[in-house]
Amino acid sequence: MVGNILAGKVAVITGAAQGIGLATAKAFADEGAAVGLLDLNEGLVRDQAAAIVAAGGRAMGQICDVREETSVGKAIGLVGDAFGPVNVGMCNAAALTPTVSIKDLSLEDWNQALAVNLTGVFLTAKHLLPQMLSAGSGSIIITASQMARVATPQRGPYCSTKGALLQLAKVIALEHAGDGIRANTLSPGGVATDRLARQFGDLDRAEREWGPTHPVGRLGQPDEIARAAVYLASDDSSFMTGADMLIDGGYAAR
Numbered sequence: 001m002v003g004n005i006l007a008g009k010v011a012v013i014t015g016a017a018q019g020i021g022l023a024t025a026k027a028f029a030d031e032g033a034a035v036g037l038l039d040l041n042e043g044l045v046r047d048q049a050a051a052i053v054a055a056g057g058r059a060m061g062q063i064c065d066v067r068e069e070t071s072v073g074k075a076i077g078l079v080g081d082a083f084g085p086v087n088v089g090m091c092n093a094a095a096l097t098p099t100v101s102i103k104d105l106s107l108e109d110w111n112q113a114l115a116v117n118l119t120g121v122f123l124t125a126k127h128l129l130p131q132m133l134s135a136g137s138g139s140i141i142i143t144a145s146q147m148a149r150v151a152t153p154q155r156g157p158y159c160s161t162k163g164a165l166l167q168l169a170k171v172i173a174l175e176h177a178g179d180g181i182r183a184n185t186l187s188p189g190g191v192a193t194d195r196l197a198r199q200f201g202d203l204d205r206a207e208r209e210w211g212p213t214h215p216v217g218r219l220g221q222p223d224e225i226a227r228a229a230v231y232l233a234s235d236d237s238s239f240m241t242g243a244d245m246l247i248d249g250g251y252a253a254r
């Protein structure tokens with residue numbers, strides 16, 4: 001354990017088998033939280049949770065498809081049963097969306113982006129809120145993107161769904177400000193994860209081609225986003241709700 005900023009917190013993270021979700025799960029556990037790692041990839045998420053436990057943390061891995069309400073409700077319920085009412089939730093899972101113009105985009109690809117990136121976040125938040133109401137407090141962190149603000153050609157489904165998340169977080173923040181429950185978005189710029197490796201072919205190419213588009217001259221690392229998630233999960237951010245925390249190497253500044 002590195003610190004205890006999150007002692008007493010019970011966290012759920014979707015899309016936690018790899019990348020930003022996994023880095024955040026490790027950072028939360030290092031700071032004393034009990035963490036439920038939820039992901040579509042059951043084998044990997046269970047292995048990653050077991051590794052956190054082996055390192056001295058409190059964690060469990062659970063299969064979850066954020067597109068399916070019964071799956072989301074069951075997974076969040078199991079974390080609550082194991083560790084107590086969930087008071088931190090990171091809605092982080094997102095689909096790999098195609099790079100294609102709107103005129104060539106299939107309805108199927110559009111619907112898949114909406115189902116995971118937007119409906120998945122709605123369902124996760126919907127099932128987190130009763131847990132947080134019973135816990136008496138909570139922090140919902142929705143992983144958006146710098147592309148929620150900056151449009152990019154051929155990234156229509158991604159930009160549209162991520163932009164919508166900024167508004168969804170604000171609505172949740174206003175609906176629950178009186179309940180001690182906060183909701184914010186966390187918006188990374190390009191971060192070196194498997195997502196970018198798949199989008200660009202490999203990570204070296206992603207770093208070469210996309211790193212320089214960030215004013216700091218490089219991609220971010222998952223840990224640089226996880227530290228911000230620790231802040232949003234902790235009581236240090238108690239006056240912050242309905243906001244977007246942009247961590248993008250300056251991408252959206254120009």
Ligand SMILES: NC(=O)c1ccc[n+]([C@@H]2O[C@H](COP(=O)([O-])OP(=O)(O)OC[C@H]3O[C@@H](n4cnc5c(N)ncnc54)[C@H](O)[C@@H]3O)[C@@H](O)[C@H]2O)c1
Pocket residue numbers: 014015016017018019020021038039040041064065066067092093094095116120143144145146187188189190191192193194195196
């Ligand atoms: N990596 C970046 O450059 C970047 C930039 C801005 C925002 N983001 C956002 O950060 C978040 C995490 O990104 P990442 O790069 O770590 O992603 P990633 O693709 O490496 O990991 C995503 C995880 O989500 C899981 N997942 C996919 N569909 C799911 C579903 N239906 N139900 C449950 N789990 C599902 C996958 O199995 C995977 O483990 C995403 O919301 C992404 O949009 C990433």
